[in-house]
Amino acid sequence: MDITKKKRDFLRAVGFEKCHQAQEREEQKDFVPLYQDFENFYKRNLYTRVRDNWNRPICSLPGPVFDVMERVSDDYNWTFRLTGRTIENVINMGSYNYLGFAENNVDFLKTVAEETRQYGVGVCSTRQELGNLSTHEKLERLVAEFLGVESAMAFGMGFATNSMNIPALVGKGCLILSDELNHTSLILGARLSGATIRVFKHNNMQSLEKMLKDAICSGQPRTHRAWKKILIMVEGIYSMEGSLVRLPEILALKKKYKAYLYLDEAHSIGAVGPTGRGVTEYFGVDPNEVDVLMGTFTKSFGAAGGYIAGKKELVDYLRSHSHSAVYATAMSPPVVEQIIRAIKCIMGVDGTTEGQRRVRQLAENTRYLRSRLKEMGFIIYGNQDSPVVPLLLYLPGKVGAFSRAMLKRKIGVVVVGFPATPITEARARFCVSAAHTREMLDKVLQSLDELGDDIKLKFSRHRSSYRPELYDETDFELDS
Amino acid sequence: MALADAWKQLSWFYYQYVLVTALYMLEPWERTIFNSLLITVAAMAVYTGYVFMPQHIMAILHYFEVVQ
Numbered sequence: 001m002d003i004t005k006k007k008r009d010f011l012r013a014v015g016f017e018k019c020h021q022a023q024e025r026e027e028q029k030d031f032v033p034l035y036q037d038f039e040n041f042y043k044r045n046l047y048t049r050v051r052d053n054w055n056r057p058i059c060s061l062p063g064p065v066f067d068v069m070e071r072v073s074d075d076y077n078w079t080f081r082l083t084g085r086t087i088e089n090v091i092n093m094g095s096y097n098y099l100g101f102a103e104n105n106v107d108f109l110k111t112v113a114e115e116t117r118q119y120g121v122g123v124c125s126t127r128q129e130l131g132n133l134s135t136h137e138k139l140e141r142l143v144a145e146f147l148g149v150e151s152a153m154a155f156g157m158g159f160a161t162n163s164m165n166i167p168a169l170v171g172k173g174c175l176i177l178s179d180e181l182n183h184t185s186l187i188l189g190a191r192l193s194g195a196t197i198r199v200f201k202h203n204n205m206q207s208l209e210k211m212l213k214d215a216i217c218s219g220q221p222r223t224h225r226a227w228k229k230i231l232i233m234v235e236g237i238y239s240m241e242g243s244l245v246r247l248p249e250i251l252a253l254k255k256k257y258k259a260y261l262y263l264d265e266a267h268s269i270g271a272v273g274p275t276g277r278g279v280t281e282y283f284g285v286d287p288n289e290v291d292v293l294m295g296t297f298t299k300s301f302g303a304a305g306g307y308i309a310g311k312k313e314l315v316d317y318l319r320s321h322s323h324s325a326v327y328a329t330a331m332s333p334p335v336v337e338q339i340i341r342a343i344k345c346i347m348g349v350d351g352t353t354e355g356q357r358r359v360r361q362l363a364e365n366t367r368y369l370r371s372r373l374k375e376m377g378f379i380i381y382g383n384q385d386s387p388v389v390p391l392l393l394y395l396p397g398k399v400g401a402f403s404r405a406m407l408k409r410k411i412g413v414v415v416v417g418f419p420a421t422p423i424t425e426a427r428a429r430f431c432v433s434a435a436h437t438r439e440m441l442d443k444v445l446q447s448l449d450e451l452g453d454d455i456k457l458k459f460s461r462h463r464s465s466y467r468p469e470l471y472d473e474t475d476f477e478l479d480s
Numbered sequence: 481m482a483l484a485d486a487w488k489q490l491s492w493f494y495y496q497y498v499l500v501t502a503l504y505m506l507e508p509w510e511r512t513i514f515n516s517l518l519i520t521v522a523a524m525a526v527y528t529g530y531v532f533m534p535q536h537i538m539a540i541l542h543y544f545e546v547v548q
Binding site (some may be wrong): 046049050076395396397401454455456 | 492496498499500501502504505506
């Protein structure tokens, strides 16, 4: 395939092919080329061919089923046009709708409507100036109570929570030990802060311990002075692997070497743990032991934004020193109210058991989907209990074929390829939701079964039969 | 009837080949170029085999003194 890519590029350079993408102006042709680097090469020749599997326009809310607008391409994905038809009732296996709060049920949204009528939609100010509404204070108190920590602060955008607050917490002369597969927001925040960054292998405690030992023994790179702070950055659930962090071991290491821990629970808050409190509850660990708890409201709560929680001194410091608090607009009131009602629902404060039912339904759906997929013979990554299920496709050709075939069977999936995963490990990522019913999951499993045989995706050699063997009598003797 | 089944089976095999070699993503004219190159190389290999195999086999048998 590389040969074909190079041939195509050559043809384009020679002028045979009309160049569809951005190009420098005629006068600038002698300058250093702007559009020729490797990522663009990949993007031009590979991504564009399968581009129709991403950025699909949706015309309903992203609940368990949604409507997709149909679009076709006449010139192999350089341009698209909408045909005007919509594909209705496509089962949604890609939205981060873990507890099913992305719904438009009128009863549940009464308080949100009230709030919009009272406060409007825009805040028109930053938190520090005139944007600190009483709903924000209510939300922060509620988040702190939900997580079991002293205090919390909410921000308007989940990505910005990471990238704007890490520079406020660490600076030059500090050390950041971040996991190999951390999210871009964490990496961006770490780079912006100016601290030294060292990367340890994914979930590998020996690698982390070795790095901690080396860091404490040798100190800062040239002066060998002691580090001002050592911050370990990990995520609760890694979104591309579905693996859970090894929290008890990291806490033991942190106490031994006196480092700080920054836990990004973007996917795990609301989705793991017996009552949905996140990885701290899942492992039975006191949330006060983690120094900085960060999470987003986008995934399980069906809203937008992020929070940082921890000790009162930490959050008070962030209120005045965070870039986001000083410069970014405050969260919009209806969004805040949606988060408040979602948290109240999960905690059970509003008097119903709906929240508990959803958390239990999510756990059941996750376990059902994972065990059936493993029985069928697919290769799945990740922990038994994580609602993020990556199914490995391995070959880049199958990525496009898989996504198109699933859409034809009215199931919407997210497939991930090169820049987000290694190029030989393309995968399809399923996000289980509490709003999925057994019938929907069965339909998905059946389509996967047929597709798996058609495209040959059942790579696993550990297949166990899902029909228990029939014996006339038991293997072992029973004393009667 | 059997011909239709055989044709379906063959087209499924072609589909697998196209997926595994990532030809699935290429436009039809690129596929024809790649396929013709592959067939040319394969034909050359078969032709070479046809011309030189008897000589090689005789030489081996001669080495092991099975035939003089």
